[in-house]
Amino acid sequence: MVGFFKRFRNDTLAMSVSFFLGTVILLAVLAxxxxxxxxxxxxxxxxxxGPSLAHWFGTDQLGRDVFSRILYGGRVTILVxxxxxxxxxxxxxxxxxxxxxxxGRLDDVIMRICDIMLSFPSEVLILAIVGILGTxxxxxxxxxxxxxxxxxxxxxxxxxIQFMDSNYIRFAKVSGxxxxxxxxxxLLVGALGEIAVLATLDTAGTILNIxxxxxxxxxxxxxxxxxxxxxxxxKNVMTTxxxxxxxxxxxxxxxxxxxxxxxxxxQEAMNPKIDKVFKTRRSLFGAMxxxxxxxxx
Amino acid sequence: xANLLEIKDLEKSYLQVGTNFKGARNKILxxxxxxxxxxxxxGLIGESGSGKSTLARLVMGLEKPEKGSIxxxxxxxxxxxxxxxxxxxxxxxDYTASVNPRYTVTEAIAEPLCASGAExxxxxxxxxxxxxxxxxxxxxxxxPHELSGGQLQRVCIARAIAxxxxxxxxxxxxxxxxxxxxxxxxxxxxxxxxxxxxxYLFVAHDLQAVAHLCDTIAFLYQGQIVEEVESGELxxxxxxxxxxxxxxxxxxxx
Numbered sequence: 001m002v003g004f005f006k007r008f009r010n011d012t013l014a015m016s017v018s019f020f021l022g023t024v025i026l027l028a029v030l031a032x033x034x035x036x037x038x039x040x041x042x043x044x045x046x047x048x049x050g051p052s053l054a055h056w057f058g059t060d061q062l063g064r065d066v067f068s069r070i071l072y073g074g075r076v077t078i079l080v081x082x083x084x085x086x087x088x089x090x091x092x093x094x095x096x097x098x099x100x101x102x103x104g105r106l107d108d109v110i111m112r113i114c115d116i117m118l119s120f121p122s123e124v125l126i127l128a129i130v131g132i133l134g135t136x137x138x139x140x141x142x143x144x145x146x147x148x149x150x151x152x153x154x155x156x157x158x159x160x161i162q163f164m165d166s167n168y169i170r171f172a173k174v175s176g177x178x179x180x181x182x183x184x185x186x187l188l189v190g191a192l193g194e195i196a197v198l199a200t201l202d203t204a205g206t207i208l209n210i211x212x213x214x215x216x217x218x219x220x221x222x223x224x225x226x227x228x229x230x231x232x233x234x235k236n237v238m239t240t241x242x243x244x245x246x247x248x249x250x251x252x253x254x255x256x257x258x259x260x261x262x263x264x265x266x267q268e269a270m271n272p273k274i275d276k277v278f279k280t281r282r283s284l285f286g287a288m289x290x291x292x293x294x295x296x297x
Numbered sequence: 298x299a300n301l302l303e304i305k306d307l308e309k310s311y312l313q314v315g316t317n318f319k320g321a322r323n324k325i326l327x328x329x330x331x332x333x334x335x336x337x338x339x340g341l342i343g344e345s346g347s348g349k350s351t352l353a354r355l356v357m358g359l360e361k362p363e364k365g366s367i368x369x370x371x372x373x374x375x376x377x378x379x380x381x382x383x384x385x386x387x388x389x390x391d392y393t394a395s396v397n398p399r400y401t402v403t404e405a406i407a408e409p410l411c412a413s414g415a416e417x418x419x420x421x422x423x424x425x426x427x428x429x430x431x432x433x434x435x436x437x438x439x440x441p442h443e444l445s446g447g448q449l450q451r452v453c454i455a456r457a458i459a460x461x462x463x464x465x466x467x468x469x470x471x472x473x474x475x476x477x478x479x480x481x482x483x484x485x486x487x488x489x490x491x492x493x494x495x496x497y498l499f500v501a502h503d504l505q506a507v508a509h510l511c512d513t514i515a516f517l518y519q520g521q522i523v524e525e526v527e528s529g530e531l532x533x534x535x536x537x538x539x540x541x542x543x544x545x546x547x548x549x550x551x
Contacts, residue, residue, distance in 0.1 A: 167395035168405075174357045175409035175460065176382035185408075186397060 007269040014265030017258045024255060028074035037065035039072040040223040048241050057247045060230075061237050066247050073225040073248065076137065078255065081206040084141050089199045091145070092152025097183060097191075099153065100160025110153065117150035126209070130218050140210055140219045148202075155198060159191045193270030200263030204256040211252055227252050299370075301335040301464060301496050302356070306365035309351055325351045327520035328365070335463070338490060338497040340507030340528070342542065343517035349500045352517065353468045356498060357387055369464075383413030383460030390469035392449045396441040396456075402427070403437045406456045413460045426455040430485060447478035451485070458489060467499045471506055483510055504542065516542065 008014050027034055037055075043063035051058050057066035099107040129143035163169060163186065172182050211228025213219040215235075220226035222233075227248045234244035307329040310322040325348045333339050343349045354360050356367060358374035369377035378385060386409070389395040396405045406423045410416065424434040430451040441449055450470070457465055467486070471479045487510055490497060501507050507514055508528050515525045516539040524536040534540055 166397075167389040167391060168397045168400075170354075170357070170359055171387055171389070171395060171456070172408060172412070173359060174378070174385055174387050174466075175412055176378065177408065177412040181412065189399060190397070 004269050008265065011265050011269060013261060014269065017261045017265065021255070021258050021262065024074060024258075025078060027071055028078050031068075031071040031075050035065075035068035035071045037068040039064060039068045039225045041065075048237075048244075050243070058243070060244060061233065061241070066230075066244075069225040069230060070227070070247055070251055073227045073230055074251065074255075076220055076224065076226045077207055077210060077228070077252075080137060080141060081203050081210055084144050084206045084210075085199055085203045087141075087145050088148050088152055088202060089195065091149045092156050092198075093188075093195060095149075095153040096156025097160055097187060100157040100164060101179070101183060101187065107157075111157075114150035114153050117147075118154070120147075122147040122151075126213070127218070130213065135218050135221060137220055140213050144206060144209055152198065152202070156191065156195060159194050160187055163187055163190050193267050196266045196270070197263040200259045200266065204259040204263075207252065207256055207259070299335055300332045301370065302331075302333040302498075303368045304329055304331040304352075304356070304365070305368075306330065307352070307355065307362050307367065308364040309348075309355060309360070309362055325520055326355075326362075329517070329520070329522055331515055331522055331525075333496060333498060335496055336494055337513060338499060338511040340499045340501060340511035340514040341517055342501060342504060342507055342514060344502060344542070347517045348520050349502075349517055350468060353387075353466050353498070353500050357385065357466055381463075383409055384462050385464045385466070386457040386460065386462040387466045387468060388450070388453050388457050388470040390472050392446060392453055392473070393441065395453055396449065398441055401438050401440055402444075402452050405441075405452065406437075406459055409456060409460045415460070422459075423455075426459055427452075429458075429489075430455040431481075446474055447481065450474060450478075450482060454482070454485065454489070458493065458495070461493065462495060464496045464498070467497055467501075469501055470499075472501065472503060479506065486510060 041064060043059070045063065046055075046059050047061055047063040049055055049059040049063075055065050055067065057070060060066055060069070095110050099110040125147040126140075126143040129146060130139055133139040133142065169182060169186055172186060210219055211226070211231065214226045214228035215232045217229075217232065220229050222229065230248035231245060231252075234241075234248065237244055307326050308324070309326040310324040313321045313323050329348075329352060331339070331341075341349055341352065351360075355362050356374065358378055367374050369381075372380070396402075400408075403420075403423055406426060407419055410419060410422065415422070423437055427434050427437060432448060432451050432455070436444065436448065436452070441452075444452065454470075470486075471482050474482060483506055486497070489495065490510075497511070499507055499511055504514075508531060511528050513525060514528055514531070515522050516534075516536065517523070518536075518538045524534060524539045526534055526539075531543060534543060
């Protein structure tokens with residue numbers, strides 16, 4: 001693990017992305033302290049103002065401060081996504097490891113249940129569940145978890161099976177290591193990189209998902225601020241004030257992209273071979289367009 | 298001497314790929330009988346696909362036999378393994394995949410030691426083991442990819458003997474090394490066997506190596522042991538397949 005942090009620290013992109021996400025999450029958590037205005041306070045006279053010192057990102061169609069709304073919206077969007085991700089990955093890891101390690105009957109049962117879940121298109125399933133349970137943030141989280149867990153069980157099981165086939169697991173079994181030891185020290189550590197990648201990418205996907213549902217009016221209800229819902233409100237005034245879409249749109253884009261980059265960097269830092277054989281230095285530009293500059297030392 | 302291992306009428310088959318619903322099975326082992334006396338070295342020779350590795354996996358208790366029995370001192374494999382932690386070990390052919398790439402040499406060797414509860418003087422113990430297999434103690438902080446094939450296979454052997462096992466399965470343990478290194482490793486294996494009184498099951502397709510190290514050689518052909526001979530009496534082999542295998546070997550003096 002020491003090597004992981006060393007490699008992670010040396011990756012400029014990873015560090016800047018983590019710093020960015022850390023700042024965003026901190027701002028979201030501390031929104032009540034940081035936000036200059038009440039996110040729901042209306043001031044119709046001052047609607048559609050451009051950016052100014054008083055209103056950094058301007059004001060919306062009801063004269064509410066967009067910057068404050070972005071901060072409060074991030075609270076909902078990011079924190080709810082992180083929570084959803086944590087629950088999904090937890091279910092996925094537990095069931096995936098069980099299925100992949102023990103195989104046999106248990107594997108069959110878990111996989112068939114997953115097959116059933118996966119035979120529904122996830123978007124339709126989410127809409128159906130929200131339709132049954134009613135709109136609201138808790139129901140969205142529940143629906144997303146129900147729709148997604150099977151997919152993660154499959155992914156994590158596949159990763160685990162790949163490890164189970166390696167000789168070091170066989171050796172550990174023969175030499176009398178306990179099941180717990182093998183799962184903790186070989187499987188989880190080995191799969192951690194890939195699970196972390198799944199988790200970060202999943203967070204990005206969930207942010208989009210929750211924003212999309214709020215955009216459709218199924219998630220967060222007004223007047224609570226949420227990025228997707230802000231986009232939805234901006235859509236109504238798209239022809240007259242297209243600038244309204246900028247703040248929530250860019251916010252979603254930046255955070256989703258940052259999570260994607262983070263996932264990529266974690267995967268690279270998990271691999272001890274990169275450290276000694278060659279060191280990858282990447283620029284933000286290079287990462288965006290998938291080019292990696294390898295500097296052989 | 299008493300038999301350490303007794304295999305009786307062992308059968309194992311696998312589902313054929315793509316025929317799950319018809320239930321067609323590939324019979325790999327078809328009534329294998331083999332006994333290994335304590336302290337001996339048995340070579341298991343067979344061509345690719347003859348079931349050598351399957352037999353090795355069954356002996357290690359990684360898979361369950363369909364019919365027949367594998368008894369260690371009268372106990373089924375898994376039971377014996379539970380009672381005798383760390384008393385069986387294995388060295389694989391593919392050394393690159395037999396050490397976790399995230400583990401240093403120390404961590405890899407410490408694993409079986411910790412599993413069998415020998416955590417005292419761990420560092421000293423590991424250095425001793427490395428010296429014993431002919432490596433510098435300095436390699437202990439290296440990762441597997443920083444070692445050469447021969448070095449890594451020596452680490453695997455050090456790891457295998459760490460818990461002072463009574464039985465080691467050498468699953469083609471020298472097959473992927475180059476010839477000069479093979480000779481060194483064979484010498485090391487022989488030396489360890491004499492010093493520590495370990496019983497070997499040497500699975501291989503290379504007759505020269507097996508003849509050099511083993512007392513008894515068993516020929517596995519189409520899922521059955523077709524002949525068992527003392528290593529000094531290879532010339533007196535009767536079985537058709539075993540003769541063919543002997544004749545096909547490139548002769549040179551060992």
